[in-house]
Amino acid sequence: MDVCLSSAQQSLLPGALQEDGTRGPPGDANNIESSLRSLQKFVPTDYASYTQEHYQFAGKKIVIQESIESYGAVVWPAATALCQYLEEHQEELNLQDAKILEIGAGPGLVSIVASILGAQVTATDLPDVLGNLQYNLLKNTLKCTAHLPEVKELVWGQDLEQNFPRAALHYDYVLASDVVYHHYFLDKLLLTMVHLSQQGTVVLWANKFRFSTDYEFLDKFKQVFDTTLLAEYPESTVKLFKGTLKWD
Numbered sequence: 001m002d003v004c005l006s007s008a009q010q011s012l013l014p015g016a017l018q019e020d021g022t023r024g025p026p027g028d029a030n031n032i033e034s035s036l037r038s039l040q041k042f043v044p045t046d047y048a049s050y051t052q053e054h055y056q057f058a059g060k061k062i063v064i065q066e067s068i069e070s071y072g073a074v075v076w077p078a079a080t081a082l083c084q085y086l087e088e089h090q091e092e093l094n095l096q097d098a099k100i101l102e103i104g105a106g107p108g109l110v111s112i113v114a115s116i117l118g119a120q121v122t123a124t125d126l127p128d129v130l131g132n133l134q135y136n137l138l139k140n141t142l143k144c145t146a147h148l149p150e151v152k153e154l155v156w157g158q159d160l161e162q163n164f165p166r167a168a169l170h171y172d173y174v175l176a177s178d179v180v181y182h183h184y185f186l187d188k189l190l191l192t193m194v195h196l197s198q199q200g201t202v203v204l205w206a207n208k209f210r211f212s213t214d215y216e217f218l219d220k221f222k223q224v225f226d227t228t229l230l231a232e233y234p235e236s237t238v239k240l241f242k243g244t245l246k247w248d
Contacts, residue, residue, distance in 0.1 A: 042151065044131035047073065055109060057083050058090075058116040062140050064107050065132060072106045072129035076178035077236040078206035079106070083113040085206070085231055085240055095119045097146075098172040101164075101196055103154065103189070104179040105129075108136040114175065115145040122171075124154035157188030160195045170198055177206040180217045190220055194245060197225075203243040208236060 047067040053075065055062040067073040086095065096118035102111045105123035115121045115137070125133055134151045141149055154163070174196050179189060193203055203225060207214060218241075221227060225243030232239050 042131040042134045044135050045070065045073075045128055055080070055083070057113045058087050060116050060140075060144065062109065062112055064109055064112075064136050064140075066107050067132070070129070072104075072125055073132050075107055075109050077208045077233075078177035078238045078240075079109050081231070081233045081236065081238040081240060082110050082175065082177045082204065082206040085204070086110075086113055086117060090117045093173070099170065100173045100175060101171045103156075103174060103176040103192060103196075105133055108133045108140075110175055110177055111149050112137060112140045115141045115147065115149045118146055119173075120147040121149035122152055123149050124152050126155060127153050154192070156185050156192045160192060164196060166195065166198065171196060171201050174201060174203045175205075176203070178208055179205075180207050180214050182211050182213060186213065186217050186220075190217070190224070193221075193243075194224055197243075197245040199245075199247065201245065203245075204230075204240065205243060206238055206240040208238045210237075 044065075045067075047069040049069070050065050050067045050073075053064050053066050055064065055075070064075055065073075066075060086093065095114065098119045099122075100111075100114050100119045101122045101124060102114070103124060105111050105125050106129065108123055111121045111123035111133075123133055123137060130151055130153060137149050137151065152163070174193060176193070180186065193205075197203060205221070209215065221241070221243060224246055226246055228242045230240045230242050
């Protein structure tokens with residue numbers, strides 16, 4: 001497999017962060033592969049500050065551009081736990097060429113790791129998150145993966161059949177990490193998980209359990225999914241569940 005983008009190529013990406021933390025010039029897009037240009041559909045949100053955080057999974061050094069100014073621009077504990085699980089169980093999960101959709105992909109670490117492990121990934125999140133998500137995906141997967149990940153908008157509970165028609169799409173895995181916390185969209189999140197799941201689809205949901213609402217969501221999740229606790233990470237209070245949709 002070819003090597004990833006070089007540092008010089010990375011500096012040509014729109015909004016690329018330089019070593020000193022400043023934003024460099026966008027450069028000449030003609031110097032970047034045409035496949036990269038075709039994927040540059042979203043512009044990163046212009047937060048006041050970004051940092052570059054470093055991770056190591058699947059034998060690759062992964063650099064994620066993050067910002068504490070948005071929940072969707074930070075890698076949360078359950079994301080690293082899910083990445084660890086994917087890496088350690090890649091053969092068991094048969095990730096090579098598997099079709100995966102990630103809900104609430106944020107800055108993209110889980111989608112990047114799944115892509116490096118050979119999966120065909122669709123990374124989804126809210127509109128304001130997609131620019132930074134796509135930037136991180138491109139920087140870490142171009143020429144590193146068999147399949148370049150796709151980025152799509154997904155607002156939980158809205159226009160699901162229009163944007164993700166069940167007759168046309170089938171995912172082997174739906175991934176989600178730290179999507180359950182103190183917000184008012186938990187019912188819409190569960191509805192979205194159900195819509196994206198068909199016979200044979202496995203939901204892998206990792207979450208840091210912080211609030212009583214997290215356990216209330218777990219109870220509702222168990223009502224519609226056959227649920228197995230796959231792993232616990234006591235140091236971060238993260239639990240990882242496997243769910244398959246119940247069929248009457």
